[in-house]
Amino acid sequence: MEVKSYIEGSSLIVEPSGKLDTFSAPKFGAALALLLEEKPKSCLLNLSEVTFLSSAGLQVLLAGAKTSKAQEIKYKVFGMQEMVQDVFFLSGFDNFIDSYETKEDALA
Amino acid sequence: MAIFNMQLHQLEETLAKIETNINDVQEKAKYKVMFVAEELLTNIVRHANFEDRTPFVSLDIEFNEKSDFNIECKDNSKAFNPLQQEDPNINANIEDRELGGLGIYLTKKYAKNLEYLYEDGFNILRISL
Numbered sequence: 001m002e003v004k005s006y007i008e009g010s011s012l013i014v015e016p017s018g019k020l021d022t023f024s025a026p027k028f029g030a031a032l033a034l035l036l037e038e039k040p041k042s043c044l045l046n047l048s049e050v051t052f053l054s055s056a057g058l059q060v061l062l063a064g065a066k067t068s069k070a071q072e073i074k075y076k077v078f079g080m081q082e083m084v085q086d087v088f089f090l091s092g093f094d095n096f097i098d099s100y101e102t103k104e105d106a107l108a
Numbered sequence: 109m110a111i112f113n114m115q116l117h118q119l120e121e122t123l124a125k126i127e128t129n130i131n132d133v134q135e136k137a138k139y140k141v142m143f144v145a146e147e148l149l150t151n152i153v154r155h156a157n158f159e160d161r162t163p164f165v166s167l168d169i170e171f172n173e174k175s176d177f178n179i180e181c182k183d184n185s186k187a188f189n190p191l192q193q194e195d196p197n198i199n200a201n202i203e204d205r206e207l208g209g210l211g212i213y214l215t216k217k218y219a220k221n222l223e224y225l226y227e228d229g230f231n232i233l234r235i236s237l
Binding site (some may be wrong): 003022023052053054056058063065066069082083087090091092095097098104 | 119120123125134135139140142143146147198199200201202203205207208210211213214219
């Protein structure tokens with residue numbers, strides 16, 4: 001698991017890659033928490049390079065969403081691979097995290 | 109068929125072995141098996157109470173060319189039926205949404221069949237995917 005991040009306009013784009021499983025998800029969670037402390041206007045997670053999302057990964061996405069909500073940061077995800085998206089929707093995360101196919105859609 | 113016996117400190121290498129073993133399986137089936145395996149084994153490592161017994165944990169995985177999987181998870185911790193755990197409220201709004209319970213919930217969603225029994229001092233969970 002690696003995490004890259006950059007600013008585009010007023011949005012922070014965060015790009016984890018590899019697996020978000022029980023071993024790597026906490027590392028991503030720590031990186032994400034630190035990035036959210038900078039209070040960007042919006043935080044977009046590019047999940048296109050995430051190959052596996054387990055319940056540990058879902059917990060990190062949820063924690064990020066909760067922090068963002070409390071800090072009034074717009075929080076979105078985009079580019080999910082098929083099974084990652086399956087897990088995301090089955091868990092009902094679409095109730096509180098907006099998801100998009102592409103970065104352009106997420107930025108619009 | 110493959111049987112994976114695990115010591116409690118071997119979670120990461122056990123999951124890696126399982127993944128190698130099912131490497132040729134269709135991607136979606138592989139994802140579901142790895143999701144379920146991680147969930148079951150992680151729960152045992154984190155939460156199971158082995159009291160004064162030497163921990164025994166095994167995962168048997170059987171599959172055919174159609175990617176039908178039968179998984180049996182067996183351990184000698186204190187009797188615990190994960191199927192009785194209450195499902196998380198997936199319609200809850202963000203403030204009320206809780207962090208736990210999703211793994212077993214999704215395991216139930218992915219399973220065609222699930223059965224739990226406690227027999228001769230062993231928790232046995234059988235899942236077909």
